[in-house]
Amino acid sequence: MTRILVIEDEERTAREIVGALNEAGLFTRHCADGAEGLQLALEGDFDAITLDRLLPGLDGLDVLRDLRARGNSTPVLMVSALGEIDDRVRGLRAGGDDYLVKPFALVELVARIEALIRRPRGDSLEAVLAAGPIRMDLLNRKVTRGSRPIDVTQREFRLLEYFLRHAGQLLTRSMLYEAVWDYKFDPGTNLIDVHIGRLRRKVDFDGEDPTIVTVRGSGWKFDAPR
Amino acid sequence: MRLAELRKTSVFRLILLFSLLLVGSVLLLFGFVYWQTAALLERRFDEQLASEAREIARTPPEGQVGALDNLIASDPHEDWRGALFDKDGQKLTGNIEGWPLPIVLDGESHDIGRHAPGFGRHGRHGDLRGIGVTLQDGRQLVLAHRADEVHEVRETLMRALAGGLIGSLALALLGGLVMSSASLRRIEAMHRAAGAIRSGDLSRRLPVAGSGDDFDKLADIVNAMLAEIERLVGDIKAAGDNIAHDLRTPLTRLRTRLEGALRRGGPTEAHRLAMEDAIADTDQILATFKALLRISEVEAGARRAGFTSVDLLRLIQSAAEFFEPLAAESGLAFTAEIAAAGPVRGDPDLLFEAVANLLDNAVKFTPPGGQITLSLDEDGEIAVADTGPGLPSGFKDRLLQRFTRGDRARHLPGNGLGLSLVAAVARLHGFSLAFDESAPGCRAVITTKVG
Numbered sequence: 001m002t003r004i005l006v007i008e009d010e011e012r013t014a015r016e017i018v019g020a021l022n023e024a025g026l027f028t029r030h031c032a033d034g035a036e037g038l039q040l041a042l043e044g045d046f047d048a049i050t051l052d053r054l055l056p057g058l059d060g061l062d063v064l065r066d067l068r069a070r071g072n073s074t075p076v077l078m079v080s081a082l083g084e085i086d087d088r089v090r091g092l093r094a095g096g097d098d099y100l101v102k103p104f105a106l107v108e109l110v111a112r113i114e115a116l117i118r119r120p121r122g123d124s125l126e127a128v129l130a131a132g133p134i135r136m137d138l139l140n141r142k143v144t145r146g147s148r149p150i151d152v153t154q155r156e157f158r159l160l161e162y163f164l165r166h167a168g169q170l171l172t173r174s175m176l177y178e179a180v181w182d183y184k185f186d187p188g189t190n191l192i193d194v195h196i197g198r199l200r201r202k203v204d205f206d207g208e209d210p211t212i213v214t215v216r217g218s219g220w221k222f223d224a225p226r
Numbered sequence: 227m228r229l230a231e232l233r234k235t236s237v238f239r240l241i242l243l244f245s246l247l248l249v250g251s252v253l254l255l256f257g258f259v260y261w262q263t264a265a266l267l268e269r270r271f272d273e274q275l276a277s278e279a280r281e282i283a284r285t286p287p288e289g290q291v292g293a294l295d296n297l298i299a300s301d302p303h304e305d306w307r308g309a310l311f312d313k314d315g316q317k318l319t320g321n322i323e324g325w326p327l328p329i330v331l332d333g334e335s336h337d338i339g340r341h342a343p344g345f346g347r348h349g350r351h352g353d354l355r356g357i358g359v360t361l362q363d364g365r366q367l368v369l370a371h372r373a374d375e376v377h378e379v380r381e382t383l384m385r386a387l388a389g390g391l392i393g394s395l396a397l398a399l400l401g402g403l404v405m406s407s408a409s410l411r412r413i414e415a416m417h418r419a420a421g422a423i424r425s426g427d428l429s430r431r432l433p434v435a436g437s438g439d440d441f442d443k444l445a446d447i448v449n450a451m452l453a454e455i456e457r458l459v460g461d462i463k464a465a466g467d468n469i470a471h472d473l474r475t476p477l478t479r480l481r482t483r484l485e486g487a488l489r490r491g492g493p494t495e496a497h498r499l500a501m502e503d504a505i506a507d508t509d510q511i512l513a514t515f516k517a518l519l520r521i522s523e524v525e526a527g528a529r530r531a532g533f534t535s536v537d538l539l540r541l542i543q544s545a546a547e548f549f550e551p552l553a554a555e556s557g558l559a560f561t562a563e564i565a566a567a568g569p570v571r572g573d574p575d576l577l578f579e580a581v582a583n584l585l586d587n588a589v590k591f592t593p594p595g596g597q598i599t600l601s602l603d604e605d606g607e608i609a610v611a612d613t614g615p616g617l618p619s620g621f622k623d624r625l626l627q628r629f630t631r632g633d634r635a636r637h638l639p640g641n642g643l644g645l646s647l648v649a650a651v652a653r654l655h656g657f658s659l660a661f662d663e664s665a666p667g668c669r670a671v672i673t674t675k676v677g
Binding site: 103105153155181182183184185186187190191194195197198217 | 502505512513516541544547548549551552555574575576578579582586
């Protein structure tokens with residue numbers, strides 16, 4: 001049973017978040033106060049926490065710092081109306097695992113929570129990454145689908161690697177962009193789409209089972225047919 | 227203009243202070259002159275008294291009576307008064323009565339006054355000053371002389387002093403009134419102008435007399451500030467108008483769409499599609515807001531604190547790699563001409579975003595079959611050239627203003643904020659942004675500062 005602690009003081013936002021997480025099959029516990037939230041996070045066994053940045057009682061950043069100082073390493077997704085780069089950096093430096101700026105799409109929040117819960121295991125140790133028909137040789141930078149070699153660019157390699165590490169999960173445009181490109185900015189919608197489209201044409205030929213599938217209005221998912 | 231107001235002006239206070247100083251210095255000066263003059267006159271007078279007394283004292287006793295009589299007789303104005311007494315105090319000769327007299331025989335001059343007993347009232351005697359001397363054989367000599375002249379000079383001096391003092395004080399105060407009322411009038415004029423500005427007329431300026439005095443300097447400074455404020459308010463208003471315009475369109479579209487879906491009813495699937503469209507519209511509105519906030523953030527300059535050394539080569543390579551598929555998708559040829567340029571100080575994310583915005587524009591405005599060239603030369607000059615329609619004439623000046631969009635862009639997605647952000651980023655870094663209209667197409671150039 002996967003449990004998410006939602007620390008959010010704004011009632012309506014909280015209801016939406018809880019609703020979306022429940023719909024995705026995740027159990028939630030909601031709390032509107034920073035100090036109480038910290039207590040719950042320390043006592044309860046949660047798989048992830050969404051933490052609002054501005055809270056009554058105890059500020060979100062302080063909750064996070066306290067939590068980390070007490071050795072609790074539950075993944076935390078910071079949610080904030082403060083979207084400037086500095087705020088993001090502060091949030092991540094205080095021990096946040098991800099940062100989401102309001103207003104956000106609920107699918108984005110769910111996708112990011114899912115990604116936090118199922119974090120990839122020790123990536124640097126593996127030499128080969130495989131999911132479904134795709135096999136990636138991380139050392140020699142070779143990709144094959146079954147026996148067919150796939151020629152990808154360096155960027156496409158990183159993109160595909162991210163897909164494979166998060167196989168089965170919904171990945172949004174911004175998640176993919178943040179994971180693969182080094183510069184922080186908000187690219188328009190179609191730029192990422194074009195890159196994914198290109199990769200998909202290389203990975204999924206006509207007649208083959210599609211591995212990179214579009215999730216309408218939200219993003220993509222690596223589906224590994226077994 | 228009320229006197230109470232006048233009294234409070236700094237000029238008036240200054241004048242008052244100077245008046246006091248003037249009075250003080252006039253008093254000192256006149257006092258010194260008076261003191262010196264009076265002392266000189268008195269000394270002369272006393273010397274004359276003493277020398278006449280000495281003259282008689284030096285005369286042999288038998289001639290002394292004659293000498294005194296001579297002195298008195300030779301004085302047609304009866305200025306001299308005098309008497310010679312023997313050692314018992316009996317008057318031997320003279321035109322004053324016998325003892326007691328208000329005088330001591332100490333050989334020094336003393337004021338006797340106007341109506342001293344014994345000196346008589348006859349004649350035109352004014353104030354007297356006299357000397358009493360005991361002669362060698364015990365005789366006593368008393369001599370006095372009219373001292374009016376000395377006193378008159380003294381009084382004249384005093385009157386001149388008082389008159390001068392009153393005159394100069396009056397002049398100073400009058401000058402102060404005139405000058406401070408002049409300054410008060412100017413301040414009132416400024417006050418009126420400021421009132422008009424405060425009530426919303428930002429085109430008003432503080433009056434400048436043109437004399438280049440302190441008031442003018444102050445007015446010039448304030449006027450320059452006002453001009454800047456007017457410009458900023460104008461910018462904000464223009465931006466506000468543009469926000470209203472650019473947001474009203476998608477908001478209206480959103481509303482119409484939702485209204486239509488509600489009216490039409492129909493199956494759930496139709497509602498779902500309408501909702502998806504509505505969400506897309508909302509996303510565009512949010513993106514516009516986000517872009518606005520980002521520009522404000524960049525313009526606020528706080529990001530300069532996070533400047534690091536930026537590898538331009540890598541940045542431009544990434545940008546090329548990032549946009550090449552999009553250009554290909556849009557049927558455009560994409561070329562990157564990248565030279566090894568030194569590092570620059572800056573914010574890599576913002577610089578990437580700026581270059582991305584230029585490339586995004588190029589892709590958007592260049593018709594299929596065109597060519598886009600991204601280049602970086604050794605001097606750190608980043609250029610994005612396209613073979614699109616180029617900039618409409620007269621558009622260049624407006625180009626960098628927020629929300630300015632060419633007519634051709636009306637049907638394209640975008641919020642008109644892209645180039646504003648590029649300009650803001652360039653300004654933040656102290657780089658220059660220029661548009662080269664060499665046909666065909668447009669060439670945007672960011673000149674960085676390498677090294």
